[in-house]
Amino acid sequence: MPLEEIVAGYGLLGVIAYAVLAGADFGGGIWDLFAGGPRRVQQRVAIAHAMGPVWEANHVWLIFVIVLLFTAFPPAFAALSIALFVPFHLVLIGITLRGAAFVFRGPEIRGPSASPWGTVFGVASVITPVLLGMSVGAVSAGSLRVNEGQVRIEGPPPWLAPVSVTMGALALATCAYLAAVYLTNETDGPLREDFRRRALLAGTVVVALAVLALPLIYWEAPDLWKGLMSVRVAPVLAAGAVVALVSGWALWRSRFRLARVATVGHVALLLLGWGLAQYPYLIYPDVTLHKAAANAATLRFVAVAVPVGLLVLLPSLWLLFRVFKGETART
Amino acid sequence: MDTLTAARAQMGLSLGFHMVFAAFGIGLPLLMVIAEGLWLRTGRPHYLELARKWGKATGLLFAIGAVSGTALSFELGLLWPVFMKFAGAAVGPAFALEGFAFFIEAIFLGLYLYGWDRLSPRAHWLAGIPVAVSGMLSGAIVVAVNAWMQTPVGFERGPHGELVSVDPLAPFRTPSWVHLAVHSTLSCYTAVGFAVAGVYAAGLLRGRRDDYHRAGLTLAMLLGAAAALLMPLSGDLNGRVVAKHQPAKLAAMEALFETRAGAPLLIGGLPDPATGTVRFGLEIPYGLSLLAAHDPNAVIRGLNDFPSDERPDVVWVHLAFQVMVGAGFLLAALGLWFLWAWWRGRVVESRRLLQALLLGSPLGFVALEAGWVVTELGRQPWTVYGVMRTREAVTPAAEVTASLAVFTLLYLGLAAVLVVLLRRLATGGPSGAKGGSHAA
Numbered sequence: 001m002p003l004e005e006i007v008a009g010y011g012l013l014g015v016i017a018y019a020v021l022a023g024a025d026f027g028g029g030i031w032d033l034f035a036g037g038p039r040r041v042q043q044r045v046a047i048a049h050a051m052g053p054v055w056e057a058n059h060v061w062l063i064f065v066i067v068l069l070f071t072a073f074p075p076a077f078a079a080l081s082i083a084l085f086v087p088f089h090l091v092l093i094g095i096t097l098r099g100a101a102f103v104f105r106g107p108e109i110r111g112p113s114a115s116p117w118g119t120v121f122g123v124a125s126v127i128t129p130v131l132l133g134m135s136v137g138a139v140s141a142g143s144l145r146v147n148e149g150q151v152r153i154e155g156p157p158p159w160l161a162p163v164s165v166t167m168g169a170l171a172l173a174t175c176a177y178l179a180a181v182y183l184t185n186e187t188d189g190p191l192r193e194d195f196r197r198r199a200l201l202a203g204t205v206v207v208a209l210a211v212l213a214l215p216l217i218y219w220e221a222p223d224l225w226k227g228l229m230s231v232r233v234a235p236v237l238a239a240g241a242v243v244a245l246v247s248g249w250a251l252w253r254s255r256f257r258l259a260r261v262a263t264v265g266h267v268a269l270l271l272l273g274w275g276l277a278q279y280p281y282l283i284y285p286d287v288t289l290h291k292a293a294a295n296a297a298t299l300r301f302v303a304v305a306v307p308v309g310l311l312v313l314l315p316s317l318w319l320l321f322r323v324f325k326g327e328t329a330r331t
Numbered sequence: 332m333d334t335l336t337a338a339r340a341q342m343g344l345s346l347g348f349h350m351v352f353a354a355f356g357i358g359l360p361l362l363m364v365i366a367e368g369l370w371l372r373t374g375r376p377h378y379l380e381l382a383r384k385w386g387k388a389t390g391l392l393f394a395i396g397a398v399s400g401t402a403l404s405f406e407l408g409l410l411w412p413v414f415m416k417f418a419g420a421a422v423g424p425a426f427a428l429e430g431f432a433f434f435i436e437a438i439f440l441g442l443y444l445y446g447w448d449r450l451s452p453r454a455h456w457l458a459g460i461p462v463a464v465s466g467m468l469s470g471a472i473v474v475a476v477n478a479w480m481q482t483p484v485g486f487e488r489g490p491h492g493e494l495v496s497v498d499p500l501a502p503f504r505t506p507s508w509v510h511l512a513v514h515s516t517l518s519c520y521t522a523v524g525f526a527v528a529g530v531y532a533a534g535l536l537r538g539r540r541d542d543y544h545r546a547g548l549t550l551a552m553l554l555g556a557a558a559a560l561l562m563p564l565s566g567d568l569n570g571r572v573v574a575k576h577q578p579a580k581l582a583a584m585e586a587l588f589e590t591r592a593g594a595p596l597l598i599g600g601l602p603d604p605a606t607g608t609v610r611f612g613l614e615i616p617y618g619l620s621l622l623a624a625h626d627p628n629a630v631i632r633g634l635n636d637f638p639s640d641e642r643p644d645v646v647w648v649h650l651a652f653q654v655m656v657g658a659g660f661l662l663a664a665l666g667l668w669f670l671w672a673w674w675r676g677r678v679v680e681s682r683r684l685l686q687a688l689l690l691g692s693p694l695g696f697v698a699l700e701a702g703w704v705v706t707e708l709g710r711q712p713w714t715v716y717g718v719m720r721t722r723e724a725v726t727p728a729a730e731v732t733a734s735l736a737v738f739t740l741l742y743l744g745l746a747a748v749l750v751v752l753l754r755r756l757a758t759g760g761p762s763g764a765k766g767g768s769h770a771a
Binding site for chain 1 (some may be wrong): 393394397398405408412413415417420428438442444445446499726728734737738741745748
């Protein structure tokens with residue numbers, strides 16, 4: 001297997017880790033913003049409690065992906081930075097305000113109405129995943145052209161293409177779904193029921209958006225469609241759909257641990273399918289993994305350094321999640 | 332404003348902002364671990380209170396450091412896509428190693444901040460150690476990227492100027508890395524030590540002469556003074572690397588317009604690049620030749636030796652260098668004064684010392700920022716010294732002036748809020764036995 005494909009595989013794993021971990025932290029912010037009913041304060045407390053110890057570590061997966069991208073595929077990073085100048089800046093503002101507002105608000109939730117920093121935290125948590133989803137859509141949309149290092153946009157900005165906007169909405173709904181499912185695992189009684197209902201709502205939206213996305217991709221991004229329906233990818237997507245149904249069913253029957261496992265599987269499989277459908281392109285249709293790859297020495301370094309680093313990282317992450325998310329850690 | 336100026340301003344703003352939080356992320360965890368270790372050893376409660384307080388401050392400042400650091404990793408491409416396309420493969424490995432260190436820091440900081448009630452006291456203290464160690468390591472490692480930009484090595488260029496053969500560890504093999512890393516690490520410990528000491532000096536001056544304030548001042552100052560006293564040595568080593576590898580930068584730092592043997596050391600002074608003269612300066616004969624080459628008659632190259640489009644901005648670089656060195660010597664003097672008083676057990680009794688420490692508490696950060704201005708403006712007009720000019724590296728995007736305006740407002744707003752929150756944290760006294768369990 002060529003080195004650049006191994007490194008791209010690490011990158012895709014990083015994207016999946018960021019989505020299922022940090023995605024849920026954005027989802028926490030979404031449900032903080034839309035906290036409601038008689039237990040709105042408890043909802044916010046549970047969200048803050050679940051996010052507090054882990055959100056910064058979860059956030060580092062984004063830096064991991066970015067560093068991998070500019071180390072192993074520098075021309076692709078340069079092209080994306082030029083073409084997505086505006087959405088990337090908006091993402092950064094969202095990330096900055098989300099993180100800052102979360103710590104500025106502090107651990108105590110006072111009173112039934114949201115504090116100003118709580119509102120900033122919530123709004124930034126809604127906007128950021130939408131923009132990240134739109135940026136991911138932009139690399140598949142086909143209107144971001146790169147020729148001899150010159151970036152050219154055909155028509156409207158690629159991140160505003162219908163496919164990209166749908167990806168943004170899908171990212172938002174998925175974050176909300178992940179967070180609500182995880183929170184059913186970290187709460188009890190009526191509060192858990194609150195999050196179960198929210199998870200069912202968000203899950204329904206995810207399914208509806210996925211159904212809407214299919215004809216859009218068929219018409220607007222026929223090559224992505226071809227990739228998604230290929231022999232290589234279709235089974236992954238089918239498995240993702242089955243696991244998604246399992247997570248919905250488990251949620252319906254209040255089998256929360258199963259729902260959590262299935263939700264992680266569903267998001268991971270869909271992203272894996274997207275990544276495989278995108279292959280061999282980093283930015284469709286001009287930038288391939290091969291064309292954008294850095295020199296062999298750098299790729300070799302990354303190919304070895306990442307697994308070695310993970311030997312230290314994964315046990316540390318395991319400890320973090322065991323202490324705060326293990327069976328004994330429930331509030 | 333043209334795109335190049337706006338991009339440089341945005342990069343400068345983002346780095347200058349991030350640097351403060353990065354420094355706290357390096358210095359505060361060390362203080363917090365030392366305080367908690369002393370509590371485990373002595374059982375005296377004020378050490379625990381200090382560890383909790385410093386943990387809370389670390390939680391607040393680390394979060395801002397993490398998000399502003401994320402912004403920087405994007406801004407490398409958003410503002411300098413040509414540079415990143417050219418150099419990503421050379422500097423990326425250093426960023427990747429820094430990323431792992433930062434990841435470890437974030438993981439164990441989560442365990443530390445939220446683990447007061449979930450971990451045994453010893454396990455909790457042990458969780459703090461990787462925070463302090465990886466904080467220091469991530470700073471030292473990421474400086475390698477800058478070192479490579481100052482003194483690039485370990486690559487070959489192809490027919491179109493692209494990198495064809497790269498040593499992934501080149502940033503760590505540059506002649507400047509070790510000295511820059513030591514210098515920047517010491518500067519972080521100095522800045523944080525003196526800044527924290529100022530908080531407790533203020534408390535002691537207001538009559539709060541309890542163990543909590545005494546220990547807070549002493550621990551912070553022992554760190555700050557030790558680092559500040561090592562700084563002149565580290566600065567000398569750095570200066571000689573600059574003299575050897577970046578002579579134009581040295582000429583700008585010293586406002587040396589003409590090449591000469593037995594060059595004097597210039598203290599203060601306002602350079603005038605139009606006439607090539609310096610007003611109001613104090614010259615120490617042979618000083619520069621002695622410092623840069625350890626030979627009083629050594630020839631030092633002046634700015635006249637370089638084409639006019641390869642000279643850094645002598646006014647800014649020289650003045651920033653004077654500020655850094657001046658602040659550095661004041662800090663070293665304050666450190667000596669403190670150590671002398673501490674040795675004699677008279678720190679708290681000396682109002683003058685406490686007042687001086689209060690006044691001097693921002694100087695470490697002044698020196699840190701000024702030193703960074705020297706390093707970066709002294710590298711101009713190059714992004715990669717001698718290889719790629721800054722104006723070649725900049726983005727073709729049209730919206731940089733707008734993004735600069737938005738980020739300026741964003742960072743000013745965050746800074747204002749942080750000042751208020753940190754003041755509240757600093758004047759809140761000990762956090763008490765219960766209050767710290769959700770420090771964030």
